[in-house]
Amino acid sequence: AQTVTQSQPEMSVQEAETVTLSCTYDTSENNYYLFWYKQPPSRQMILVIRQEAYKQQNATENRFSVNFQKAAKSFSLKISDSQLGDTAMYFCAFMKPVGGNTGTASKLTFGTGTRLQVTL
């Protein structure tokens, strides 16, 4: 079974600064997907960024980027130029790939989350 560990329950960063959230995972799979989701107080889970394990290049989405270290099973999220709207819970998640419309389950396994507070 896959497990996802987020060792930082809470983080704080000043507006415009950079912060890195840590995530490690355990799997015997070689191909898989990793995700970072943001959950603001509205409770809706919002996809921030996605990484395919077979890609060596780290994914980036505007101010968000990841440092994917496959051998170390590490997947950290870097938020640059932090904004007040980035305040939220951030969840790291793992999914084993299943191709297409096969009807086979592909469970998304979440970590316990990191609460990020962006301050003035």
Place this chain on the structure above:
Amino acid sequence: EAGVAQSPRYKIIEKRQSVAFWCNPISGHATLYWYQQILGQGPKLLIQFQNNGVVDDSQLPKDRFSAERLKGVDSTLKIQPAKLEDSAVYLCASSLWTGGDSPLHFGNGTRLTVT
């Protein structure tokens, strides 16, 4: 496009009572998920549907929880009877198909409090 709709937003019930949650996924999404998120934890998958068939309900407490997806569109999740430990946020999500290349879209969830 319209997002995943869930109702109600909040629900408070006493233990041993019954409760039902409703979810309307994004139009055209074949896969629908119900997650349970206990305070301070990440979401845990309860059940996954592909169209109107169940593909994973391994973590659904079947003695008290049930779910159905009528005509492969809307879904309801029911708890009967509720226990104190069922207090949580229940999140519904949908995706075009099953797989990491088809992102999950989540609703705003239903916060259940069992007293």
